[in-house]
Amino acid sequence: MKSLLAIFIFLSAALCANTAEINVYSHRHYDSDTVLFKKFSQETGVQVNVIKGSADQLIQRLISEGKNSPADVLLTVDAGRLHRAKEAGILLPVESTKLSQNVPDSMRDPEGNWYGMTVRARVIVYAKGRVNPAELSTYEDLASSKWRARLAIRSSSNIYNQSLLASIIATNGPSKALSWAKAVRKNMVRSPRGSDRDQARAVASGLADVAVINTYYLGILANSTSAADREVARKVGVFFPNQNGRGAHVNVSGGGVTRSSKNKKDAIRFLEFLTSSESQQTFSAVNYEYPVKIENNRSDLLKSWGTFKADKVNLSILGSRNPEAVKTFDRAGWE
């Protein structure tokens, strides 16, 4: 009898192990995620299947698949896309005490459609030695003619720039934002191209004096296998703009449970796991992103950039202002 029971338990456990899995559509392609997904599976026995791709294509795919979609969780690298996914009706509002505790109010959707997971700050980097940090002040100041042919910044097709401009539109209004974008385009030393890392490289090489980049790219450079990249990280300084005003522009990488999810319980558990304080340390240690509660940062590298005041604008604004930001870039001739 006992052995029968044991077999029964074993069988059901095996069955459960087979059925317990969650499917993740993710725009994130970082080593930190691989580490954490594996850890989640070990701790919970829930297998994590991943499809990586650009958030826009994954959202399109989710819409096309509708209620038959196998996806349980969508992960993106900015709040704007999460907002778009919510608007498209493919996310499910969820509530969980753990998630509410783990994620500050400004870093999540008021209705619980999505939750921030990590924070990235978009900062100004400058050439140590050539630029006195006292010359720097705000994003708005980058439009000043003193930066003529000294600025490097990437293409406006990039979501981080769109979110930055969306926050400027929200603060200063559309017409001021347009003249800002026009003036900044004029101050660029070359037409926008490449990644944030390439902008930092341009500053290190002496082509540009200042650049706008996300902080975690500097972490990647500082820990690169390439000596030249590590040299780039040494040559540039980090400046957090608008500290006397609204604060530096921040954005989140985050996720939400999909409306089609067949395994909501584990999907929520997955988000809870990713926002738990332990996982948060992995994100900053492996991918140099700030924890969603910035003050909890324990990474020495991130601490070395200094503490800063973050813009408290509700992140869903970045999503709702996004189309306007893209059109403003087009009008300003910022490719």
Next chain:
Amino acid sequence: MKRTLSGLGRGFLFKLNGWTLSALILGLLIFIPMAAVLWHLTDPSENWKHLEETVLTSYLKDSLILVLGTVFFSVLAGVSCAWLVSCCEFPGRKVLEWVLVLPLAVPTFIAAYAYFDLLAMIEEEMIPLVIWARTKSLEDLDTVIFLLDSLKYPVTILVMASVLYPYVYLLARASFSRQGSQLIEAARTLGYRPRSIFFRVALPLARPAIVAGASLVVMETLNDYGAVKHFGVSTFTNGIFRTWFNMNDLPGALRLAALLMLFILFLLVVERILRSGAKFEEKGTVVRSFKRYRLGPAGSTLAILCCLLPLTFGFLIPLGRLSLWAKESYQKILDFSFLELITNSLALAAASSLLIVLVATFLAFAGRYFKNPAVHASNRLAILGYSVPGAVVAMAILLIASPFNLSLGILLTGSLFTLLFAYLIRFLAVAWQPIDSGMEKNCDRLNEASQSLKASPLVSLLKINLPLIRPSLWAAGLLVFVDTMKELPLTLILRPFNFETLSTRTYDLTSNSQIPESSVPAICIILVVVIPVIWLNRKMEARK
């Protein structure tokens, strides 16, 4: 009454039989997703006016500069190298003949990574100039900035042409070798100098092949997203992605894609008109080996340099740089999962080349053998998928699959079947072009003869067409295999869960800005592709 009707029907279904009917259905099936895109040509998109007012002209300008430049240099390099290795004799010719194909193994987005650095280096050389200009007047500064900005065009063109010229080279070389001795030797006996033989005999004869190769280059150039994104060139493709992804305007993006397709359609029609005005057929089927021009020391040096130039830019420099990076990072990145990546990529590429060559042969044969205008038209429509970016094909498939997903509950997305169908749409043209032009050159007359002898179509296909177009079949298979191995956007969007290929892994790492790490899967792609490239190239040689 009944008689008239059936007569009418017979007139309407002019030459429609099992072959042509299934070719028609197959062709249209492949065209359906593209038709869904074309359907949006007149879609009222809210952003259309904005696009017209702001960015449309710059998309057109950049696309035109890029296409013209890339085609010019691809044809220049492809044709001259093909002529040198097939009609001249110089030391190292035999090696150069096959190594010139190698740049095919380098995807444009990977080549762009290798050269992004190089562009930065040129920029670094110009830093003193920029610093000097900052102290001068605004006009001087503007001139220097303009100069710096314009660098992206020649660099992008160089990168694209140096990895795309093998399309022209392969087809031109096949044509030059097929021309064989007769015409060229006849011209020689008539006292023509090599130069006039090249311009007045060989080049006109090879024109259909060169035009076919150049049209592949045009499409590949317009399809590229990775390289243009890196160099900051705002092409049409860039605009499609921007409108779709950044403006969240699918109808607008589809309308742009439809415009691009119309443009390609127009080009294909022009190509056809040009070709029909110059229909050359080689007399006789026996191709004797051709006595090559022996070059002197000076000529040999020049010829070797001429062949080494595109090879260096298209293969040696990218591979060299990637190898250096890989040396730094392979310990960090290389593990057993790489075996799975390689197997996945290989299996996918092999399956799609087999499928696509089969379909292309069938469609081309049905069109040519029965001379059915409807099949001709549907073939032209079926190969349109090559003229739009891979991501647009994926977009079209999502569009088509949506009703099935929602109503039937059969999830078409995320299966290997759908992925293969997507490859078929995307790469049919790659196989169809050489097969169709091979049949045009070798089989049309013989098919007429076999028809008058009342041989069955199947016998004609198996006994006449297939043996005669074997080199074209190999070329088609080679090109599709290579293209699938390098393919990125379709695989990225439509692949099943946990399914990774070498190119998706490369993409993951590059989009994470881990260039040194990404060089490891990138080199794997190149090495995996190089082996079949060499092998198939040898086969083509042997069949000549």
